[in-house]
Amino acid sequence: MKKIINDPAAVVAESLRGLALAHADLLRVEDDPAVVVRTDAPTGRVAVISGGGSGHEPLHGGFVGPGMLDAAVPGPVFTSPTPDAVQAGITATTGDAGALLIVKNYTGDVLNFETAAELAAADGLDVRSVVIDDDVAVKDSTYTAGRRGVGGTVLLEKIAGAAAARGDSLDAVEALARKVIGQVRSIGVALTPPTVPHAGTPSFELADDEIEFGIGIHGEPGRERLKAEPADALVARMVEAVVSDLPFAEGDRVLLFTNSMGGTPLVELYLAHGIAERLLAEHGIVVERRLVGPYITSLEMQGMSLTLLKIDDELTELWDAPVRTPALRWGS
Amino acid sequence: MKKIINDPAAVVAESLRGLALAHADLLRVEDDPAVVVRTDAPTGRVAVISGGGSGHEPLHGGFVGPGMLDAAVPGPVFTSPTPDAVQAGITATTGDAGALLIVKNYTGDVLNFETAAELAAADGLDVRSVVIDDDVAVKDSTYTAGRRGVGGTVLLEKIAGAAAARGDSLDAVEALARKVIGQVRSIGVALTPPTVPHAGTPSFELADDEIEFGIGIHGEPGRERLKAEPADALVARMVEAVVSDLPFAEGDRVLLFTNSMGGTPLVELYLAHGIAERLLAEHGIVVERRLVGPYITSLEMQGMSLTLLKIDDELTELWDAPVRTPALRWGS
Numbered sequence: 001m002k003k004i005i006n007d008p009a010a011v012v013a014e015s016l017r018g019l020a021l022a023h024a025d026l027l028r029v030e031d032d033p034a035v036v037v038r039t040d041a042p043t044g045r046v047a048v049i050s051g052g053g054s055g056h057e058p059l060h061g062g063f064v065g066p067g068m069l070d071a072a073v074p075g076p077v078f079t080s081p082t083p084d085a086v087q088a089g090i091t092a093t094t095g096d097a098g099a100l101l102i103v104k105n106y107t108g109d110v111l112n113f114e115t116a117a118e119l120a121a122a123d124g125l126d127v128r129s130v131v132i133d134d135d136v137a138v139k140d141s142t143y144t145a146g147r148r149g150v151g152g153t154v155l156l157e158k159i160a161g162a163a164a165a166r167g168d169s170l171d172a173v174e175a176l177a178r179k180v181i182g183q184v185r186s187i188g189v190a191l192t193p194p195t196v197p198h199a200g201t202p203s204f205e206l207a208d209d210e211i212e213f214g215i216g217i218h219g220e221p222g223r224e225r226l227k228a229e230p231a232d233a234l235v236a237r238m239v240e241a242v243v244s245d246l247p248f249a250e251g252d253r254v255l256l257f258t259n260s261m262g263g264t265p266l267v268e269l270y271l272a273h274g275i276a277e278r279l280l281a282e283h284g285i286v287v288e289r290r291l292v293g294p295y296i297t298s299l300e301m302q303g304m305s306l307t308l309l310k311i312d313d314e315l316t317e318l319w320d321a322p323v324r325t326p327a328l329r330w331g332s
Numbered sequence: 333m334k335k336i337i338n339d340p341a342a343v344v345a346e347s348l349r350g351l352a353l354a355h356a357d358l359l360r361v362e363d364d365p366a367v368v369v370r371t372d373a374p375t376g377r378v379a380v381i382s383g384g385g386s387g388h389e390p391l392h393g394g395f396v397g398p399g400m401l402d403a404a405v406p407g408p409v410f411t412s413p414t415p416d417a418v419q420a421g422i423t424a425t426t427g428d429a430g431a432l433l434i435v436k437n438y439t440g441d442v443l444n445f446e447t448a449a450e451l452a453a454a455d456g457l458d459v460r461s462v463v464i465d466d467d468v469a470v471k472d473s474t475y476t477a478g479r480r481g482v483g484g485t486v487l488l489e490k491i492a493g494a495a496a497a498r499g500d501s502l503d504a505v506e507a508l509a510r511k512v513i514g515q516v517r518s519i520g521v522a523l524t525p526p527t528v529p530h531a532g533t534p535s536f537e538l539a540d541d542e543i544e545f546g547i548g549i550h551g552e553p554g555r556e557r558l559k560a561e562p563a564d565a566l567v568a569r570m571v572e573a574v575v576s577d578l579p580f581a582e583g584d585r586v587l588l589f590t591n592s593m594g595g596t597p598l599v600e601l602y603l604a605h606g607i608a609e610r611l612l613a614e615h616g617i618v619v620e621r622r623l624v625g626p627y628i629t630s631l632e633m634q635g636m637s638l639t640l641l642k643i644d645d646e647l648t649e650l651w652d653a654p655v656r657t658p659a660l661r662w663g664s
Contacts, residue, residue, distance in 0.1 A: 002523040002540070004600040004636060006562045014563075015599045018606025022590075022622045077599075165502040208334070230338045231346075249651035258354075263595045265631050267347045268336040269407070274350025290354045292658075294398035294626070299597050302632060304336060326624075330661055 001200045008197035012054045012076055019061055023326045029265045030092065033085035036061040036072040037092045039085040046164040046173050047071065047099040047185040049089050050157055052109050053078040055196070056217055058327035059154060059296045065325035066332065068161035070099075077196050078218045080108030080281060086116030098126030098170040100177060102157055104149025105133035130177040132156055134186045134307065137214030145315070148216050151259050151307035152184035154295045155319070158328065160317040163177035176318075180309065187241045187250075188305035189234065190215035190220070192263060194298045212238065217261070217298045231268075237276040238306045243269055243283060248308060250284030255291070255319060262297035264304050269293070276306055289319055295327065333532045340529035344386045344408055351393055355658045359371035362424065365417035368393040368404040369424045378496040378505050379403070379431040381421050383488055384441050385410040389529070389547055390659035391486060391628045396637035397657035398664065400493035409528050409631070410438030410550045418448030422459060430458030430502040432509060434489055437465035437482025439522075458502055462509040464488055466518045466639065468577040469546030469554045472492040480548050483591050484516035485649070486627045490660065494653040501556075512641065517580075519573045520546035520554070520637035521566065524595060526630045545569065549593070549630045563600075567607040570638045575615060580640060582616030587623070587651060594629035596636050601625070608638055621651055627659065 005011050011035065020029040020036075029037050041047075050060045051073025060072035070090035075081035090099055099120075103113045113129055120127040134152030141148055159180050163173045190212040193202040203219035206212060212233070214222025228238075248254065258273035260266070275290050280287055288311060296305070311319070322331030335341050345366065352368075353359040359368050373379075382392045383405025390626040392404035403421035407413035408525070422431055431452075436444045445461055452459040466484030491512050495505045522544040535551035538544060543596055547556025561569075580586065590605040592598070605624050612619055620643060627638070643651070654663030 002543075002560060002634065004563045004566065004596060005339075005601075006564055006603050011603065014606060015603040018602035018604070018609070018624075021406060021606050021609045021619075022602065022624045043362075054599075057602070062598070066632060071617060114580070191336070204647045211334075229333060231336045232338055235335065259358065262597045263632050263634075264336060265365050266394070266626075267343060269385060269632070270340075270350035270354065271347040272336050272350070274346060277350070277353045287353075292350075292354045297597060299599070300440075300595050300634060302334065302595075324662075326469070331342075332663075 001195050003197060004253065005197055007088060011197045012074055016074065026189055027327060030088065033073055033082060033088050035085060035089045035092060036064050038064050038076065039068045041093050042070055044097060045097060046092040046097045046170050048161045048164045049093060050097055050102040051081050051086060051089065052104050054079060055299045056296050062327035063157050063325045065103050065133050067321060067323035068157055068164050068325050068328065077198065077282050080106065080112050083112045083115035083119065086113050087119050090116060090120045090125065094125050094127065095300065100160055100170065101127060101129040102153065102160060103129050103131045103316055105131050105146055106143045107145060109144065116163065116196050121190055128170060128174050130181060134184045136187055136241055137183050141216055142220040143218060149218055150188060151186040151257055152306045152309065153311050155184060155257060155307065156180045158323060159315060159318045162321040163266045183310040184307060185242045185245050186305055186307040187238045188212050188215045188261065188302055188303060189238060190261065190303035192302040194219055194301040205307060213269050215303060219295060219298060219301065232275055234271050236279055239279045240274055242306055242308050243245065248285050248310065255289040255309040255311050256280065256287045257291040259296055259305045259307065260294035261301040261303035262294055263300045263302035269304060273303055333527050335529060337529055340400050340596055343529045344406055348406065349642065358657060362420065365405055365414060365420050367417060367421045367424060368396050368406065370396050370402045373425050375427060375428060376621050377499055378429045378502050379425040380493045380496045381425060381431055383413050383418060384413060384417055384435040384436050385475060386619050394659035395489050395657045399497050399653060399655035400657050400660065402491055411442050412438065415444045415447035415451065418445050421452050422452045426457050426459065430439060431458060432487065432502065432505050433461040434492060435461050436464045436485055437463050437478055437623060438475045438480065439477060440475065449609060460506045462506060462513060464513050467518045468519055468573055473548055474552040481550055482520060483518040483589055483628050484641065485635045487516060487587060487639065487641050488512045490655060491647060491650045492648040497653065503651045506576045515617065515642040516639060517574045517577050518637055518639040519570045520547045520593065521545050521570060522593065522633055522635035524634040526551055526633040530537060547626060547635060549573060551630060551633065563604055567604050568611055571608055571611045573639055574640050580642065585618045585620050585643050587621040587641040587643050588612065589623040591628055591637045592626035593633040593635035593641065594626055594635065595632045595634035601636060606635055621648065
């Protein structure tokens with residue numbers, strides 16, 4: 001294992017220290033339990049909170065700041081945060097307007113965020129959860145009952161954060177989040193495995209001419225193991241999987257999110273993005289917004305994912321709204 | 333070789349197509365020769381132009397837009413663009429106020445940008461070049477006489493672009509660029525090699541327990557091959573190399589740029605950034621601005637670089653000025 005780390009057990013804590021130093025204008029990191037909290041916590045508006053295992057950076061800590069998340073609760077690498085960590089994130093940010101928890105659909109996350117929400121309710125706070133499950137690859141998986149939450153999470157955090165920032169009620173932010181979850185679909189592919197620091201060996205094996213189609217963000221198995229193929233064929237396979245699922249139809253307006261799993265460089269990612277745009281145009285699907293880059297990753301895994309979100313005027317306005325976080329920033 | 337590509341010879345052209353589709357609000361791509369040009373070309377102010385071999389994305393095409401570059405001229409992967417490509421970039425953007433070419437110190441780049449500048453001068457355009465050589469690792473190298481241009485290029489492009497945007501004369505933008513070049517130093521390290529698409533095999537070999545200290549952004553040899561070591565020791569070695577070179581001294585105000593070479597994930601990069609901040613504080617060096625992320629890469633190479641720029645009020649103001657490009661965006 002080759003990594004720029006010290007003690008594998010201290011990776012997340014040491015990384016959060018660097019995050020806090022780099023972005024002190026936006027966030028602070030509370031220790032024990034670890035929580036990333038927006039510097040200017042909300043007053044009088046809904047808090048938007050997410051979290052989950054580390055190793056997917058910039059998700060979630062890189063999305064803390066005005067217009068997106070109020071708190072991010074990082075667990076150990078690929079491991080859910082504890083209920084008391086989630087509770088600490090709620091306590092640090094939630095006032096009378098309540099909070100929305102954005103939970104990716106993994107068994108541990110769902111359980112621990114739910115427990116934290118109940119503890120917060122016992123303290124008199126109005127806390128709701130939404131569970132995102134946008135991965136079309138498989139029905140159940142290593143860490144999941146039902147579909148996994150993947151790339152759509154980034155778009156959901158942006159849009160829910162924008163709704164909270166403009167002063168929407170908790171009912172309204174929750175309804176909007178459920179709308180996004182209903183309209184977003186993703187698929188991923190891996191060329192190489194990630195290596196979890198405390199494991200020290202690659203999470204799975206792939207032959208030199210193999211790829212894993214439908215990979216999860218923790219390296220969970222996907223739909224099938226395929227022979228490596230040219231980008232044109234691979235991206236067509238990915239677009240087909242996503243478009244046919246919702247299904248997306250001719251005339252639909254969409255946001256296309258082309259995401260690197262970490263180790264795939266931008267030169268390849270933009271190449272894939274161009275293919276996806278062309279194929280969607282052939283379907284008559286209208287790409288009106290784009291996001292291209294490594295935003296939800298699996299450590300150093302080489303691979304990518306495609307996410308399609310069906311948008312309308314309201315979602316577009318919320319997507320375009322100002323945001324100022326370490327990883328996403330525009331309009332401010 | 334595992335990559336998301338079609339024909340290895342077409343990687344750059346296909347990737348630029350995706351870049352143009354993703355960021356049509358900011359830039360367009362001219363074909364044959366390939367040039368990335370800002371949509372709203374400058375009128376009445378200095379143009380700032382850079383370029384070089386591809387494979388270092390987002391450098392340079394990802395920095396085209398208001399407040400940074402007016403044109404980026406991409407060569408093939410790790411290969412200088414031709415003089416006529418550079419000339420096309422100049423022609424597309426340069427008016428009476430002239431242009432500044434930002435050239436990384438590699439023999440091919442220096443020669444081809446110089447030839448293009450002469451051709452432009454023959455057309456009556458006032459075009460100046462500055463050569464950046466911020467890498468302290470080695471004096472001469474595979475593609476270089478003198479020091480190589482690396483991470484400092486990103487900071488230089490931002491600051492020169494901001495000066496041009498506020499209406500500085502070509503004399504002033506050039507002087508400012510030379511000031512930045514005099515005050516910026518970098519060092520890089522590789523954990524794994526990159527694979528150039530048209531080569532198909534890794535650029536060099538590193539044993540499982542080895543790292544290359546002082547790596548170049550094309551995988552050129554550095555100072556020495558070392559046994560892998562904990563992040564604390566490695567980052568200390570990097571900070572020492574940079575600080576002792578200028579040298580940076582107690583009380584200096586700096587911008588610290590912690591860069592991923594592509595394959596190193598953010599969780600490791602922030603960890604390293606935190607260590608660097610702590611060590612600089614021990615030196616009495618005051619980190620006032622930061623940039624953390626993959627901004628000048630070497631394809632999928634795992635590794636990182638540290639860049640230190642000595643700043644004052646003027647450079648800070650120019651760094652903070654609004655920028656709107658695919659890869660760097662704030663204040664607008």
